[in-house]
Amino acid sequence: MSPNVRDNDFGALDVPVTWKKPPLVSIIVPNYNHARYLKERLDSIYNQTYRHFEVILLDDCSTDGSVEVLKEYARKYPENTRLVANEHNSGKVFHQWNKGLELARGEFVWIAESDDYCDRNFLETVLQGLRHQSVMLSFARSVFMQEGKQIWSQEEYLADLPVVWNAPFIMSAHKLVSKAFAIKNVVPNVSSAVFRNIGTIPADIISQWEQMSLCGDWLFYLWLIKGGAVSYTNRVNNYYRIHPGSTSLKIQKTLDYYTETLQISCFVARNYAVDAAVFEVVKKNLIQHCLEKQCITVEEVEKAYSLDKIKESMADRQPNVLICTYAMMQGGGEVFPIYLANELKRQGIAVTFVDFRGERGEKEIRQKLDRNVPLLALPHVLQLRNVMTMLGADIIHTHHGTIDSAVANAIGNRSFPCKQVVTLHGMYEAVPEEELNKILKAVLPVCSCFVYIADKNLLPLKHVQSQIRLKKIGNGLPYLPLSPYSRASLGIEEDAFCLSLVSRGFLYKGWMEAVEAVKRANATIQRPVHLLLVGDGECYEALKQQDLPPFIHLMGRQGNVRNYFAMSDAGLLPSYFKGESFPLVVIESLMSGAPIIASDVGEIRNMITDADGGVAGALFELKDGKVPVDTLTDIIVRLATDSSLYGELKRRVAPVARKFEISCTARQYIDVYNKVWKNVEPTA
Known part of the structure; x- marks a missing residue:
């Protein structure tokens, strides 16, 4: 691949996904008094060559017999059609759009206006662009029609813009807006576009749209594509019906x-x-x-x-931000960036999530990234500089030593307009000295600010602390809906003392010591003690080969781990990992309502301590760098038998958990981004 990629070849910088099964498309048909056009419109939908779709028929209190036509098609295609008819006119088209989006179950959405029509292979062709996860909107050529005749073409409408429209392309939103979308609405008709299902349109966009009579859709597109890319194809047509004397022409x-x-x-x-x-x-x-x-x-x-x-x-x-991850996999340095990207997007930042694909991604981790955050799967690290340029990146934020150095090498020097921010999650303390020196050689001359989450993160940088920018920001997470799993389904007694250990199944995460401590606790007290081990890895594989007692539960890798914490009496993290700094599972446990039993390493003590000095859990010190099983057993036994002590810890959980709301964490990072971008020294 050429190191120089043209503006309209952004797709070459983003590895497309292979769909194992066709994704569901939600087709929203908002109608008002278009009975005479409905059959042509609906036939062009139901006869599409792409078949995996649902149709949401919306009528906004029509008076021309439209509802009867819509009912006819709903009866004809009941397996994939829903009809919702308003008793009162909503007054604004975006109300119908949002109603359709609330009902949409598909991964992608096509708002097919009731007076337009299209080629039979429209969906099949337009969807190809959306295989690239950075593409937020994919649209086709529009033919302007009046009284059954073509009166204008897409090429004529866009002839004054410096973009070639006679061939398909994928272009970053930054480039397309700079060249064309800022000048003119290049999507003249929403029926020509399919976009990612981002949920309902946010209130701040709606409030602006309410003031508009003509440009609301243009505003929506510009919001939708921010930080991502746009796909265009001229290989299929959307037929856009222009009515003489229409409201838009009058405006x-x-x-x-x-x-x-x-x-x-x-x-x-x-x-x-x-x-x-x-x-x-x-x-x-x-x-x-x-x-x-x-x-x-x-x-x-x-x-x-x-x-x-x-x-x-x-x-x-605000600056354009690229959040980079080593891989879409389990781990604090991989999951925290996802939640941060989600919150940055919610707070209005143009954010792109870049997956360096260091290891094979995990589906449940990918699903944590919100649908409205563009995801770019980088084909090769050598393309990173092209990516930064095409996305107009101001800040590139990295979270893994290997990626830190790759980005630093791509930036090359501080004269490049993109600035690097590095978050130290503990990896620098854990890697061999030779590897650390290679990382620091690349990163130190380039990185504009090192964010550390635990004081121990600074040990590898102690010889250069006076020469670099530093800022301490703890990790944060969002609150999520909880649906605790049933104890009965796992064979756990309702009165049992239940513990959940969630981590990758490595020895240094204390899995084996946890199993031994729970065995000893069950031999000591009458109250049953159960341990759920959530995760996979070497310990998981080793334990699968053993004849485990019924109170040890191997759950393997799971998606929403909070539902395990929520069904448990306490979380458990007996880690002796050298890089343990600010573990997310501690926050996951607290946000699920469960106090935590953990080794006193990294920032865990500060994490679970409230404003009055009380702790929302129980801590133990490592002995010779390992977990003292006897001490861990004693803690489990005490909490399982002393309801007063347990109740005291439990009451502290909610106030302590509130310290970690991701909205506050994101605001601190935005402050760092702005100061780095504007060359203002961050406050330590």
């Missing part, structure tokens, strides 16, 4: 068209790294439009489209 002759365009430009300025010259082009086009329509004066246009307001919006832009 283009009013001042609203110009003020709404200003709103769009301000949104672009706040959310995309575009050159100010782009807005000069927009203004020029608006003046030309005004002269052609002869509807309002040039002076009114210049007043309505204020470049000064756009300049103010540009000053509010």
Whole structure:
């Protein structure tokens, strides 16, 4: 692969997924008084060559017999059709969009407007672009139709933009907005587009959309694709019906068209790294439009489209952030970045999640990344510099020593516009000295700020602390809905004392010591003590070969581990891992309502201590670097038999857990990003 990839070849930088089975597409058909067009529209949907779809028919209180037509198709295709008819008109099209999105079960969404139609292979073709997980929206060529005849083409509509539309392409949102999408809505009709199911449209976008009569869909697309990519194909057609005297044509002759365009430009300025010259082009086009329509004066246009307001919006832009992970796999340094990326997106940051694919990914870990966060599966580390350029990256945030050095080498020197932030999760303390020296040789001259989560993370950097930027930020997680698993289904007595140990099944995570301690506890007291071991690895494989007692449960790798903590009396982490710093499973346990029994390593003591100095669990010290089984047994026995002591620890859990809300953690990282980006020294 060439080291230089063209702007419209972004797909070459993102490894596409292979679908084991066709993904479900939710087709939303919002209708209002389009009875005369419905059969052509619906036939073009139900006759698609791609068959794995559901159809959500929405009627907004039509008065022309539309409902009867929709009922006919709902009866004809009952296995994949739902009809929802409003008794009162909703007043705004986005209300119907959101209603459809609330009902949509598919991985992808196609809003097929009720008066348009398309080629039979439309879905099959457009979906190809969405195999790339960075692609948030994929759209096809539109043919503008009136009274059954073509009156305009996509190529004519977009002829003034510096993008070639006569061949399919995938382009990063950053590049497409800079070249075209900031100037004109390049998706002239929503029926031409299929996008990722991101849930309902957020309130802040809706509040802006409510003020618009024409440009709301343009705003939605710009929000949707931020940090990701867009796919286009000219190999199939969407037929966009233009009605003489339509509302949109009327609005283009009013001042609203110009003020709404200003709103769009301000949104672009706040959310995309575009050159100010782009807005000069927009203004020029608006003046030309005004002269052609002869509807309002040039002076009114210049007043309505204020470049000064756009300049103010540009000053509010936050940096574009790439969050990098070694692999989509279990581990604090892999899972925390996912939750951070989700929260950064929620707080309005343009974020892209980059998977370096260091190991084979795990499906349940991939599912933790929100659907509205673009995921780029990097084909080769040598393409990283291309990725940073095409995404307009301002900050690249890494969480693993191997990736730290790869990114540092890609940036090369601090003259490159992208700045590196490294979070130290404990790996630097655990790797051999020779490997550590290689990492530091690459990273130290480039990294703009090292974030550490535990004081011990600084030991490998003690000789250079005075020369680097440092900031301490603890890990955080989101609160998630809990559905505790049934004890009865696992053969666990309701009155048993139940422990959950969640980690990779390595010796240094204390699996074997935990098993021995629970065996001794059961031999000491009458109350049954059960241990759930959640995870896989060498200890899991070894224990599978043993004849284990019924109170030891090997659960293997699982998805939502909090449901195990929620059914347990306590979490357990008897780790003697040298790199243990700020373990996420401690937070998972606390956020599930379970106190934690853990070795007193890294930041665990500080993590579980409340404002009054009380702890939401029980700690023990390592002995000669290993877990003292007798001590661990005594703790388990005490908590299992002393309800007063256990109750005291349990009461501290909720207040301590609130310290780790991911929203607060993300705000601290955003502050670091901005200071690094603007070359302001972060406060330690």
